[in-house]
Amino acid sequence: MSEKTLRARRRRDPLSVFLRVIVWLAALITVGVFVALVGYILIKGVPNLSLDLFQLKYTSDNCSMLPAIFNTIYMTLLSLVVAVPLGIFSAIYLTEYARRGNKLVKVVRLTTETLQGIPSIVYGLFGYLFFLVQLQWGYSLLAGAMTLAIMILPLIMRTTEEAVLSVPDGYREGSFALGAGRLRTIFRIVLPTAIPGILAGVILAIGRIVGETAALIYTAGTYAQTADSLFSPVRTLSVHMYVLSSEGLHIDQAYATAAVLLIVVVGINALSAAVAKSIVKRRG
DSSP states (O other): HHHHHHHHHHHHHHHEEEEEEHHHHHHHHHHHHHHHHHHHEEEEGGGGOGGGGGGOOOOOOOOHHHHHHHHHHHHHHHHHHHHHHHHHHHIIIIISSSSSTOHHHHHHHHHHHHTTTTTTHHHHHHHHIIIIIIIIOOOHHHHHHHHHHHHHHHHHHHHHHHHHHTHHHHHHHHHHHTTTHHHHHHHIIIHHHHHHHHHHHHHHHHHHHHHHHHHHHHHHHOSSSSOTTTTSSOOOOHHHHHHHHHSSSOOHHHHHHHHHHHHHHHHHHHHHHHHHHHHHHHHO
């Protein structure tokens, strides 16, 4: 029996047909929900955009989101500066230096997987008790950024670890054969090869930071002006949208903020994907 005949029989098999229909149906539902959600936000938000929403200072009249946009950028950069190096170096130790079967490695991996599933409001409560109460930082940009750094650290560690493990052992062996040491091999061979996977983790972390609300209400506050120091209380774009919608007085401005937030997230993802693709092409 030819291979073509076997394929035709598999396609006519009731179970195969049923599974194919289920897969297509799940894909259509997922795409449909995504398109409906994005379309609804844009339809409700874009018509409400105005110049008043982009004033340098927030007032109860203009409900400007520009200070919140600046605060979101500051919060994202500060969180990544803390979390990315720690996450990458921790993943390098787990994959390149720790002995196989090491109990510490198992404990660290179990801990990171557990921390990834903890609700963000729990991180916010921890940040409030530790940074605000114990260290007495008060509601501030620094307290919010440290809380978010702790929250995204497990994500960056796991994605970096998987990216490093996906690098073929032949690359390492070839580098060792040419006389390179372990540290040189890691920074000149392993990490550049794993950059697309590492960037994927960073992109996910940025998306979580930009969309976070609960943890920041407990730690960064809801002050609507642009931060002028690390210890200034701030309001990010997602918190700004939450405050406007919860007050019930500025629903149109809340929709406009949601549209801008959506555009910002899509822009960040597109830019990061373009950077990753250019790096892959350059190495290829």
